[in-house]
Amino acid sequence: MKKSFRYVLYLMIGFLIYQIIDSGETGFSHSEVKNTLIIGMVIVFVLLLIVRVIKQRYDNGDEEE
Incomplete structure (x- = not known):
């Protein structure tokens, strides 16, 4: 899994939890x-x-040395 996709996945999980709470x-x-x-x-x-x-x-600092 790409790193950038992981952050989007975390955001979507948080949004899903928000919607469940908002459902009443x-x-x-x-x-x-x-x-x-x-x-x-x-x-x-x-x-x-x-x-x-x-x-x-x-x-990047490790690569320059």
Whole structure:
């Protein structure tokens, strides 16, 4: 699996969880929980991108030596 596809997969899983909570079939249909989930999804996605950039810089640094 390509690395970039993995991040899209994580985002889709988070969106699916968000939709399940939003469906009202669970006890977690409070607006605070939905807002927290969407903020959490964005934070995790940004952190994954930051880690990816740092790892690429680290790998490129090893190649130059």
